[in-house]
Amino acid sequence: MALDIQNIRAQFPALHQEVNGRPLVYFDNGATSQKPQMVIDAITHYYSKENSNIHRGVHFLSQQATYKYEAAREAVRRFINAGSIEEIIITRGTTEAINLVSSCLARSLFKTGDEIIISAIEHHSNIVPWQMACEQSGAILKVIPILDSGELDMDAYRDLLNEKTKLVAVNHISNALGTINPIEEMIPLAHAKGALVLIDGAQAVPHVKVDVQALNADFYCFSAHKMYGPTGVGILYGKKDILEKMPPYHGGGEMIKEVKFEGSTYNDLPFKFEGGTPNIAGGIGLEAAIRFIEELGVENIAMQEADLLAYATEKLKAVGGIRFIGEAKNKAGLVSFIMEGIHHYDAGSTLDKLGVAIRTGHHCAQPVMDRFGIPGTMRASFAVYNTKEEIDVFIAGIKRVKLMFG
């Protein structure tokens, strides 16, 4: 179904403004998306009328806030088709979700000589936590190399897997290149060797339908703010039996059953991993963001973005002097590229003055840039509210940059 983009755009107040005297063209959605009015309203309404601490109060507001926060958890469960709400841990974001798993497994599962596999196209947040876990546990980090196309070298992956492999952590979609990784194929291969699998889904959830049960991933992490929701809230999905075996993460209120100075007992799932007062407004905002996506339909969003990707790729090719970084066959709605002989900082700063917001630099994925022997790229990443007319403005800006710096 083709979406009514103008109607969608009307729901995003931040899109309707001028930047440097030009209408804003926002192509930095891979970093964070703009927020629809219904998300903003949900947060405003919570702080205006419902603010209260959750799970403990016997009074009306507390019960109301608890009800809404837990409704958000249920919405997430439905959104990714998890088996139960006990498997939905609400975190500060993808980064905290990954750190939770790496920290807890470093203290329980990983032993000296064990192996953890990541890939060469991971965001720093899916590299550093595993390096820290290796330091702590004596496990060894292994890296799946990538091909020139920006796709994972699957033969190398098969070769890396062995009986010592305890966990495989890869992203569903690469933030730097847009590669959609074949996780449906990778997960069973890891399981066959007895390894757990964590999927960093931060770039995937707003663009593709995710069914954690069909995927059979052990952990799946994502952030609300890249899917039209607020910052500071994210999700760790984990299989119940695995989460139950893991030690807790942050100690504090909420996560305990009973506290005595001789020792404490921990709460049941999912609360065992949710010490302290959470980002309640964030959770409620996430629920609204899920409603926004579900009303449009993830498949329809994906189609719109694929259309934009094809158009932008064609137009950029026509400009000439553009080298695409990441040309995977299966790619999400972003273009990462360099302009021959032109520094991304010059290009990005100039586009900014033309009202076009893109990302420049290493995209928190320095090893990817090293792999291609470049300091950084220019990245335009699309969301459902972007249009071909905006791509035309962007292309005109690129041509201007080429004239100025080429």
Added chain:
Amino acid sequence: MTIQEIQEEIIDEFDMFDDWMQKYDYLIELSKDVPQIEETHKVDENLIKGCQSKVWLYATKEDDTVRFTADSDAIITKGIVALLVRVFDGQKCKDILKNELHFIDAIGLKEHLSMTRSNGLVSMIKQMKFYALAFQAK
């Protein structure tokens, strides 16, 4: 000219432009005037690494003044580097240490020194002052 006078001169120059593209075109022109750092000095030791673009800076003492040479891999950055060098090059150590740079804000280039850009320019100003301090102590 004093540091203050050079800053006023730069502000006057940029006053002529009424749009950003003209300012950027001028920075591109200025980038060609940077006293070029010698290749032998273009080493990691003299690299001020920013998240987005790199700046190399080298200084020598000449009587009681400081002479700067520099370079950058990005042209806009290099244009701003040219301005910084123009203000401080050949000035006395004590004057470099004493004077604040208000021209960057006045010509609307402050964003290039902001935290999000982190292109090494803030560190470059610190490094220029550090050279002045070190040479003064000698």
